[in-house]
Amino acid sequence: MSRGLRQLGRLRAACSLGTRPSSFGLSQSRGLTGALPELTKDRYPHVKRGDYATLDENHLRFFTELLGTNRIVTDPSQCEGYNVDWIKNVRGYSQCVLRPKTTEEVSRILAFCNEHRIAVCPQGGNTGLVGGSVPVFDEVVLSTSLMNEIISTDDTSGVLVCQAGCILESLDTHLADHGLMMPLDLGAKGSCQIGGQCGTVLGLEAVKANGEILDCLSTLKKDNTGYHLKHLFIGSEGTLGIVTKVAIHCPPKPKAMNLAFLGLDSFESVLKTLKKAKHELGEILSSCEFIDERSLDLVTSRLKLKSPLAVHPFYMLIETHGSNNDHDEEKLNTFLENVMAEGLVLDGTATNEVSKMKNIWELRERITEGLPLEGYVFKYDISLPIESFYSLVPAMKERLGESAVRICGYGHLGDGNLHLNICVKEFTQDVLKRIEPFVYEFTSKLKGSISAEHGIGFRKPKYIHYSKSHTSIELMKQLKTMMDPNGILNPYKVLPS
Template structure:
């Protein structure tokens, strides 16, 4: 096999010519259109509404909460004003449906507070009157955690979008919870800093929702999870009490770290209203490699090489299997820069020296090619081409939607077993349009997807609970980064011991004794 790498220039080819246009451009022009946003718009305008959650899941019963009346609405309008209390049925619809169109509530009231004090007064009133509340940010979740199950009042944080401060010495940014992630990224970028979280939904998702679900994202391998990056939060309990834990200190060893109660609790213990997050310096040098490999054993060997040889500059290591990439190239008309292979790896580095990082990337790729691990690939540090490569990865969800109905699973497995579930599921679901796996190889988080032409209850029974039983046998997690939400409470025992679940229930009763905060979610 002929192997070569062009050292000069921003884009280098490892093997063979670029695929793509006659001019040799490997990608179509980048439209700067976030793939998650495209799929969101597509779903928003797509045909029939999903079945009501109460009808699709009749085993879930409405609890003994109050039904809204004119007195309740009068209080909300007096507090917020007419324009920030939405009761029009058509306007409420978008807040009742998750973006996957898999669950649908029927809330008749959307509240839009601007301040922590308004959130506090809303929750105190709802608690006193036993009105159920569904906190909602950008509504980009994948487990039904951000929409009502029945007729809960929706507390939408989109107007709580002020950036309060940024200490450029420490890199600590303080903001309200309704700030859109991409806006925070742009703000930090202008000051040579970065937000240590990057998601495909960054154009819509809110930082408060990210924290409430402990979102993982594309660069957790380098920057860690939000339990480490978030230095403090302000949250409002169900009874309206404001818990101010907005420490901006890296070291604050004064008793219990209460912020951790709210990170990942999905709005069931309190509503996050303010955030203090550590922003690392913006990298001066970025490189992206897109590689083709023949086997998962080669993928694992390549991962080991990446960790050894790229070390401190390795920021992302993503796996994409052939059926996942095919969903993008077939349905969305995006071009792969290399030929067809069973597996692809997308590797990114963040560093401070272009020459140093290119040398390390060059050495890593040379060794992988010499060992026969990488069969084809391209590497670049041009912004446009890096975005185009990332678009292939971030457009997979959108591409799969074109198959029909998508069963989506977000699990963590030991790295050696990262892909083992995919061939097993192909054997089990023989009528599927597609069974594929992709995700964050560097931290063991695989997104397994099964697509059908339309929802099928029988196929669901074939998949669940088998997929969670399989995960539990390998001591994996049934939810890696998307949370538990409405879809997974009955499966949480596969990842949590009875003692741990009991303690979670005790915390819920202590902090929300009437159970008004995001009911039917997280707690089994």
Template sequence: MLARKTLHAHSRIWLRLNRPQSQSQTTTTRHPIRCSSTLVVPFTADRYHVRRENFAKVTADDAKVFREIVGDHGVITDAADLEGFNVDWLKICRGQSKVVLRPKTTQQVSDILRYCNDRKLAVCPQGGNTGLVGGSVPVFDEVVLSMGLMNRIVSLDPMSGVLITEAGAVLETLENYASERGRVVPLDLGAKGSCHIGGNVATNAGGLRLLRFGSLHSNVLGLETVLADGTILPFGSNMRKDNTGYHLHHLFIGSEGTLGVVTQVALLCPPKPTAVSVCYLGLNSFEDVLKCYKEAGDSLNDIISAFEFLDNSCYQVSCEKHKILPPLNPFPFYVLMEVSGWSPKAQSERLDSLLERLMSSGLVADGVVADEPSKIRTFWEIREGVAEALTRRGYVYKYDLSIPKREMYSLVKTSESVWAARSTSAAVTAIWVTNNLHLNVLTSDYFPEVTKRLEPYIFEWTSQHKGSVSAAHGLGFKKRNAIKYSQSPTAIALMKKLKQL
């Protein structure tokens, strides 16, 4: 058997990765929405030609009531301070809200919503504002309900692993809290330094641990929510098993703030694996990626916790932006694979034995393995940093699709001609195991005619291949009209009725 050390040495570039962590930006210190940008983001209403509905406008009297509810410190009206709440992380959407409210209690959320409902003021609930579909910022002058001050962690039961937290807690804070107690928060994503657990629930965020721990539908045991009319809908039992009536909290998972505001979350946190290894593999063809996945799945299915796919554009752009020395020389495709568990020795042996097989058969052209936390972090940073790196290059037409694995790359291959104009380029990553293809088409600026060339082409292609036009990011503002490509008219009609409840 090829020894672990030999595998490390296989790629000489590996050695150069042994540098102080501080040389690269880490995910944990990035706070995307606070980044300054030289781009001026046009108003959403102007860029996308949408018309405001007949909602009331915030008056001085309203502001007075808001101050009574949340206090002076809970009301933001200063133009400079409003900026970060009006512009989305991708710098594509800009709302025109004149007031941001920052409640500290569920009762305050209820009072705000009841008042706004009575006054017919539109409300935009906002978590960490890290969404990618323009769903977390106002489109017009909605009242922004920012959940950032409701960030108290209530409890973590050591026996059951159930974490109860307010919705505004930052994901990374929860992760650290759970980790110190031998538990792991069952979702993880690039935006964890800013995103809120409430926003994660509202958008059914998937992220990097879905393969191992399942979706939020598996792990959210209960929610406290406030409906649009101010009604507080408290937790059910927070038990793993509760079959008393409809499982209402599942309706709020992924509802993107359209049914109510999540104020507290009960989340099942599994025990934290004690041994983790991550490897980067370089591959020459998409066909090889498919075969590599089959082999890895067969050999490692109980310990594999991530299998991600990047093309060379994403890999290079991310390494460059985040000042990371590429762990491998250029290849057309890369796979990032993680294994984790509690039997370090058996786990390493199985991973090494698989990698040896993959490399001697030629399926994998080159590879490096990391066992040490700081190196693992760097490996993940390349993957997690793709979105940010691309955004800095111009306008990104982002598509977040679920597509059957065999077909995943054919969308990119067969349709390059569609976007081969305006000096655009395409960059692709995929959360492979969950069939989630992230297709990014880059241009120097926003051109409506590029949108027309891409849509509905991509949506129709996805629909024909029985995929989903929004795998993870949700519909938000930008994909709101694409729902018909993934849902039947009957289902959409039922959703509309639900919304009216």
């Protein structure tokens, strides 16, 4: 085992098993560098613009009178950053970006847009991977970036209430002063907004398409009074309403953290090591991440990061959280000695020194940043049964052969969430047709999900049937019709036409 096992230190907390990092994210600046992708309407010509109004002077006058000139963006060069997703996969051509600060302003905007049939694209941090947060055509962008107020923090219950536009990293910094932490930690933490990450909230406030404000902002852990309406908005990607506030239960910040970075020679060894980690680390096991050789090579060759280990086919990151460092370190040491003795792990390093933990996590968190340096990237965020977690990667290598520059996989092993990445020199319809729908058919046969974290967005509606039954999809359509009869909220997203 590499040196560093007994080094001491602390780093900010992560989250529950297997769900620490996600995408690297878009910087706070809306500036864009490099070539822009072709317009979505040209790349995906099967999608036709809906029967929505075209913005005129009367519409712009209303928005300006409501928000003032400083919170409405109409300059084409400034709008561009809101029209393109951060991986430069899709691009709309919105001519107007609205930046409200309050729920009441959102309510008035939606009421006006609903009355005049103006399509609206809600946008938070724009860190998604399926084109859900940018316009497809010329929809008005409603940015929640200025809705960033922390409303209250209860040290006793651990409940945080804030506006939907708060940045994840800012919330975590705020909570540290209260001895708490956010219940999730993403690679995009510096830019993603909490309104788009609200899968585990206690409650929320949202504005419906007609401007009505729905108050489901409960801060209670137990509240079994009728339908749990908050769940309608979780996963709806702004198609049923715009989330404006959330209430989140925040666990205490751990007093002790340790991180192990391991090298293994087979996926079978990865699975056995995961099983032993669950049994031997138990309650202190916090995160279990997986990286294959091609993914790690990307950050070492393209981003020039240094790995503390030699080259191995597979790698694992195992992080522990607890309240007693001596206890946790002893348990981790025993676990590492066992997996090394059994030949499951070939090499590894473990530490709780701040700088070393940060450097190791960067090897995982910055993979997505390095992928576009290879060319165009087809990205797939799927869930698979743990035993079949990596099976799609070799299947795609066999299917695409030399058509791809790089095919690699990494992700949240603890919860079966694989990030499959296929790098090609440039986007072509031929390669797209060879990947889709094969990747979704493969996933469906294994009873997986075609979207684990990033939703359906613009790119997956016609494939949602691989994960949801016909009856479920029809019920979703009925809910959409009931809550947004004019279809103004994030059109062309989530549901098949």
